[in-house]
Amino acid sequence: MAESNQQGCLFVGEGVVLKGNFIVPDIASISGTIEGELSAKQVIVEASGTIRGKVTGESIDVRGEVVEYLNSTNSLIIRSTGKVTGSIHYAEIEIEKGGHIFGDLHTASHSNS
Amino acid sequence: MFSKKHPELIIEDATDNLTEDLPGAIAEVLDTAEGVNSPTLASRTPRKPSIISEGFEFVGTITSEGTLNIAGVVKGSITAKSVLIDVEGRVEGELTTDMLMVKGVVVGDVKCQELNVGPRAFMDGTVAYQNIHIQRGGRVAGKFTKN
Numbered sequence: 483m484a485e486s487n488q489q490g491c492l493f494v495g496e497g498v499v500l501k502g503n504f505i506v507p508d509i510a511s512i513s514g515t516i517e518g519e520l521s522a523k524q525v526i527v528e529a530s531g532t533i534r535g536k537v538t539g540e541s542i543d544v545r546g547e548v549v550e551y552l553n554s555t556n557s558l559i560i561r562s563t564g565k566v567t568g569s570i571h572y573a574e575i576e577i578e579k580g581g582h583i584f585g586d587l588h589t590a591s592h593s594n595s
Numbered sequence: 596m597f598s599k600k601h602p603e604l605i606i607e608d609a610t611d612n613l614t615e616d617l618p619g620a621i622a623e624v625l626d627t628a629e630g631v632n633s634p635t636l637a638s639r640t641p642r643k644p645s646i647i648s649e650g651f652e653f654v655g656t657i658t659s660e661g662t663l664n665i666a667g668v669v670k671g672s673i674t675a676k677s678v679l680i681d682v683e684g685r686v687e688g689e690l691t692t693d694m695l696m697v698k699g700v701v702v703g704d705v706k707c708q709e710l711n712v713g714p715r716a717f718m719d720g721t722v723a724y725q726n727i728h729i730q731r732g733g734r735v736a737g738k739f740t741k742n
Contacts, residue, residue, distance in 0.1 A: 557731075575729055575731075575733065575734070575735065576729055576730060576731040576732075576733075577712075577727055577728060577729035578728065579727075579728040580726070581727065581728075582727065582741065583727065583739045584739055584740055585738070585739060586737070586738055586739075587735050587736050587737060587738075587739060588736060589734050589735075589736050
């Protein structure tokens with residue numbers, strides 16, 4: 483996922499554990515573990531990645547695990563290896579077969595049929 | 596709105612509705628509704644799907660060992676092997692099934708093994724599932740748990 487322009491990006495490698503609050507202006511790609519709060523424009527949780535705490539982002543792509551709170555203002559994609567537990571807020575969601583969600587889902591719905 | 600506690604009573608109401616209120620609507624639900632009391636139901640698995648057509652509203656309990664296609668409205672509780680809720684379809688109440696494909700609207704308690712939510716579907720309520728697949732654009736709200 484490493485693009486040529488890495489300005490404003492956060493990459494957490496496998497095995498790395500970060501604790502605290504992080505504000506990322508662009509892409510956050512997580513292969514390790516984050517405990518705490520993460521806010522980024524785009525969040526990618528890789529298959530080996532785990533986030534325990536609060537995740538906020540425009541688009542969030544989960545191949546790993548997110549526990550506690552997730553808020554996606556644009557699109558949330560849970561891949562086949564992904565697992566999200568806790569309170570989930572989203573505008574648009576896609577779950578691939580094999581992906582899991584447990585907890586409360588809330589739509590930030592502008593249109594309701 | 597409707598009572599889940601007296602399904603027998605509702606079945607009678609619903610049967611009245613079928614014959615009197617909506618004579619034009621096509622409903623193959625009658626045979627499945629009769630089948631509730633039939634002991635041979637488990638032994639024979641109907642191959643043809645039971646259909647609740649568009650514009651048809653059913654209030655009561657549906658039990659089927661086969662497939663159920665819902666393009667109309669069902670208020671009450673549904674137990675079936677496989678349920679398809681079409682784009683125009685709407686289910687309010689309890690829904691227990693192995694395979695559930697939602698293209699329309701489901702509001703209530705859902706228990707299923709395989710859940711597939713289509714791109715324009717809307718689900719709200721308590722959902723217990725084994726496997727889930729939500730296509731992009733599908734909207735789900737409520738509590739999600741694993742079976």
